Amino acid sequence: MRMKLGMTSSSNDTKDFNTYTLILQTNPGGGRFEGSVMKKEDGSLHHIGSISRINIYGNQSSCIQNSELKKFCYCKKFKTGRKKHSLTG
Secondary structure, eight states: EEEEEEEEEETTOOEEEEEEEEEEEEEETTEEEEEEEEEEESSSSSEEEEEEOOOOOOOOTOOOHHHHTTOOOOOSSSETEEEEEEEOO
């Protein structure tokens, strides 16, 4: 799996931490995900909130029924119409 990373940052008035919004794009499948982390003065990182899928994944996750995991899943084989496609070989 390959990933591209984009990042934006902001700081608060007291300057004791910075928050970063991370955007990842995965390959195969082209999944785009967004999440936020907080970096404290001591260098520790803390995840804030949940990870969101920010693009449409259609039936790429047709092999799984769990709605929480569906946004992360990329099935090796999935159906589009009547044909089966293998995207990862």
